[in-house]
Amino acid sequence: MTERQILVAANWKMNGTLETIRPLMKSIIEGVQGVTTEVAICPPSVFIAELAANLDGSEIKLGAQNVSQLEKGAYTGEISVSMLKDFACQYVIVGHSERRALYAEKDLLVAEKFIAVQASGMVPILCVGELLEEREANDTETVIARQLDAVIELAGIEAFKNAVVAYEPVWAIGTGKTATPEQAQEVHEFIRLRLARHDNQTADIVRILYGGSVNAGNAEQLFKMADIDGGLIGGASLVAEDFLTICKAMR
Ligand code: 13P
Numbered sequence: 001m002t003e004r005q006i007l008v009a010a011n012w013k014m015n016g017t018l019e020t021i022r023p024l025m026k027s028i029i030e031g032v033q034g035v036t037t038e039v040a041i042c043p044p045s046v047f048i049a050e051l052a053a054n055l056d057g058s059e060i061k062l063g064a065q066n067v068s069q070l071e072k073g074a075y076t077g078e079i080s081v082s083m084l085k086d087f088a089c090q091y092v093i094v095g096h097s098e099r100r101a102l103y104a105e106k107d108l109l110v111a112e113k114f115i116a117v118q119a120s121g122m123v124p125i126l127c128v129g130e131l132l133e134e135r136e137a138n139d140t141e142t143v144i145a146r147q148l149d150a151v152i153e154l155a156g157i158e159a160f161k162n163a164v165v166a167y168e169p170v171w172a173i174g175t176g177k178t179a180t181p182e183q184a185q186e187v188h189e190f191i192r193l194r195l196a197r198h199d200n201q202t203a204d205i206v207r208i209l210y211g212g213s214v215n216a217g218n219a220e221q222l223f224k225m226a227d228i229d230g231g232l233i234g235g236a237s238l239v240a241e242d243f244l245t246i247c248k249a250m251r
Contacts, residue, residue: 007230009040010237027240052087063091069112081120092117096127097170107150125164132171157198166232172212188227216245
């Protein structure tokens, strides 16, 4: 089995102003020194330039929360992969449940974004996850299989060699409810097996992050599970001390 390096990625969502993100960023940059985990920050797009300037020389990777699937043109309000590349972004979150639910992003669009990110040389963080009613109806695996298969179909299994998957149960996002480590592990294992149906080696190397109310108190237990390779952190990534504790949580 491959030793997969833990990745902890902050998703700041639509939070912060220059006044609040500057000290947050400074504390994180200082606090992660010497940490063996890979750390990434996905700020709101307007702050990407600010972070790019400050992360220069730091080990922290820069990411974006969303991107257009299209190259360029008359698409008011959209941001292209080449714009993100200009600021040395390395990761882009695609298919976050908030994008799927609030901005009607469908599986096919998510797959197109995944491809656009990879084609530009960045790494997509593909989010998958079920709603509460889907879990209660025992549909978790069906939903996740559908979300994964849409991307495998369009991008091919090989593409996952250069991608990260994030399992984010929608019922655990921003609610303070976390999947238990066992509940999360069960779905992470399912995701890996689903990829392994196409290619064992790819399934073995792809990192699968857990997202959904990860905090300073539960990160370590979650990251100890065999198929959990880190976290995509929302609320707790806005508090430097909590985020740093999560970055230091080891397998
Ligand atoms: P919370 O950590 O705030 O639950 O958010 C999780 C998430 O959506 C990360 O992308």
